[in-house]
Amino acid sequence: MQILERARELERAGRDVVHFEVGEPDFPTAPTVVAAGIEALSTGRTGYTQALGLPALRAAIAARYGVEAGRVAVTTGASGALNLLAQVLVDPGAEVLVPDPGYPCNDVFIQAAGGVARRVPVSASTRFQLDRGALEDAWTPRTAGVLLGSPANPTGSVLRCADLVAMRDFVADRGFVIVDEIYNGLVYDAEDALAGEDLLFESALTVDDGIFVVNSFSKYFGMTGWRLGWLIAPASAMDAIERVAQNLYIAPPSVAQYAALAALQAPAMAVHEERRRIFARRREVLLDGLASLGLSVAQRPTGAFYAYADIGATGLDSETFCERLIEQFGVAVTPGTDFGAFRADEHVRFAYTVDEREIAKGIERIGEALRSLG
C-alpha cells in the first residue's frame, strides 16, 4: 500500500512508473456487465436486496457448484465473505492457521473477530501451500481452523488435491477449513499438462462438501470496484451467517448484483476467458524476464496474476530493494514483508496487471538496477 501510494506520488510529480504492485486487473468490467448495471440503474433497482443477496444471483452461483442456493451468501466482496466467516467461526482467543506468505488482510479479519492468525511458514517444497504435516505440527487445542488460498496470493500457487484431502481428513471434527478461491478461473497451465501434479483446478468443494469456500466477482470477473463476492457454506452455518450479514452489512450493493447476473453469462464469460489468455501471455513475458535477470521464482506460479521472486542474490532486503526500485528506477514492486515474516526479506511480489510492453520496460529497468548494484 505504501508502495502504491509512493508510485502515485511520483507520477503526480511527472515520473514514469512501471506498476508491478497493483493487485487489480487493468481491464474494465466486461461491456455486457456494465450494460446490465446501467439497466439496473435505469429501472430503479437501487433499494436494499435480501441480506444474502438476490435469489436469482444466489441460484446462478449455486448452479456453478451444483449446490443448493440456500448455501450461497452473496457478500460485499470477498472481504465481506471473509469477515462474515471469521465472525461466525472464530471465537475470541481462538487461533486460525494461515500460510506465510499469504493474503495479509486475513490476519485482520481473524483479529477483528477476536481471534489470532497463526502464520505457518510455507515454501516451494510444498508449492507454497500448507499440507497435513504442517497442520499437525501447528495445531493446538486453541486452533479453530485453517484458512487457505488457491490460487494463492502472493505466490500464484494452487493446492494439490491430495494435500487438501489429507488436510481435510486431519481437520475433520477438529475445526473448519476455509479456502479463499478469489483467483479461481485465473489459471494458465492446461490441466492435462500438469496432470501429474494433481492440482486443484476446480473449487475445493469438489474435494469436500463441508469446506467453506470464498470467491468474488473482483478478479476473474473484472468487477473490483463493484464490491461483490460470495461464500458457500454448509447448510447448518447459513442461519448464523445470515444473522451477521443482516446486522453488519444489511445487504450487498444492489446494482452490482444485477450486473453480476450478466457476468456469469456467455457473452461476458467470453471476455473473461480472453483476458485469462492475455494474463497467460503476460506471465510468460514476466517469468522469462525475471529468469533473464537471474531473479529466481522457486515455484512457477500456476494462477492468479503474481510471481513471488527471490531477491536474496541482490544482497538487499526486500524493503530496501523495493524502495531503491521505485525511487531510482521508477519500478513499483511489493516487498515480501507485506505478506508475512517467513523469508519475507528475501522475496518480492510482481503483479502482471500491466501489458506486455510495460512488463518488458520494467524488466529492462530492473536490469539496470541490478547492474548498478553489482
Add this chain to the structure above:
Amino acid sequence: MQILERARELERAGRDVVHFEVGEPDFPTAPTVVAAGIEALSTGRTGYTQALGLPALRAAIAARYGVEAGRVAVTTGASGALNLLAQVLVDPGAEVLVPDPGYPCNDVFIQAAGGVARRVPVSASTRFQLDRGALEDAWTPRTAGVLLGSPANPTGSVLRCADLVAMRDFVADRGFVIVDEIYNGLVYDAEDALAGEDLLFESALTVDDGIFVVNSFSKYFGMTGWRLGWLIAPASAMDAIERVAQNLYIAPPSVAQYAALAALQAPAMAVHEERRRIFARRREVLLDGLASLGLSVAQRPTGAFYAYADIGATGLDSETFCERLIEQFGVAVTPGTDFGAFRADEHVRFAYTVDEREIAKGIERIGEALRSLG
C-alpha cells in the same frame, strides 16, 4: 426482519399488505444521481478507489461540516462506518452504552469488536434519549464510550443540545461519544417552532469537534442499495480507521461514490427536500390516525420516518399484536422487542415509508383489529 419476510410471503400468496415495517424510503434514487452512476459506469470507473474514498467526495462531505477532508472516511454504508468505529474504539471486554430502545445492529457491531453493548433504558421523560444522569449512573470502569442516535430509530427523537453538551462534558477524557446521524436532514418541525426545546437540528459536530459522527447516503439521500455512508472522526483516529478500512473493506463501492457526488449537488438536493416535505405530510397522517385509534405516541417524533407507539392499552404484548395484525389484518408493523428490552413489549414501531393512502388504509385496518379485540 421476520415481519418483513412474513409480509412478502403473504403478498406472494395474493394477500394485500400495508407496510409499516420497512426502514427504507420508498422513493427511487434522485434522477441526477442515477445519471451520475450511469456516467461512471459508461466511462469505466469500476476499479477500486482509495480505502477512505474518492478525494473529491471526501472534500464535498467535509465542506458540509466545515472540517478538513482528512477527517472524513467514506464507508460501505453507515454499517461500514459503525463497524470501523467499533473495531477502532472498542477493546475486547469493553462496554459501550446504547439507548434502549435503539438501532438493534449497534449491539452486533460492538459484539463483533469483542465488546458488550450495555442497554440503558430511555423514555419520553428524556425524549427517548440518554442524558448526563443516565450516563453517570451506567458508566463503569469498563465503559469505553456511548453510541447515540439523532434523529433516533425507532422513536424519531432528536437530541437536546444541552443534553449532548452535558454528556460530552461527562465523557470528556473517560471515553468516546459516537452520534449516528443517519436520519440527519429528515426533520419535519420548523426549527423556530421548537426553539424552546433546544434541539440538535445540525450535526453533533457543531456541539463538539471531538465527537465521532456517522452518516449515510441511504436515508435522506435515497441511496440505500448503493451502500455508501461516511464518518467524521478526530484527525488522530484517521490512521487507525484507514488501516482497518483497507483490510476489512479494501474500498467503498466505486460507482456509488461517483453518484454520491451528484447527490450533494443542488438538483438532487431539491428532490431530497421535496421528499422530506412528503415525509412531513405522512407523519401528520400517521400521527393523527394513531391518535384517532387511541394509540399513544408518548414523544411526538421530530425526525426519521418512524413513530414509536404505545400499545399497552390493547392488553397484547407487542409480538402478539404484530402477529395478529399481519396474519389477520394484513398490516405489517415492527414489535418493540426488535429494538431492545425496556418496555419493548408495550411498543411497536410504525415506519411511514408508504404513501398517505396506504397509511390511511393501514389505520383503518388497525381500527378493525382494535375493535375485534375490544
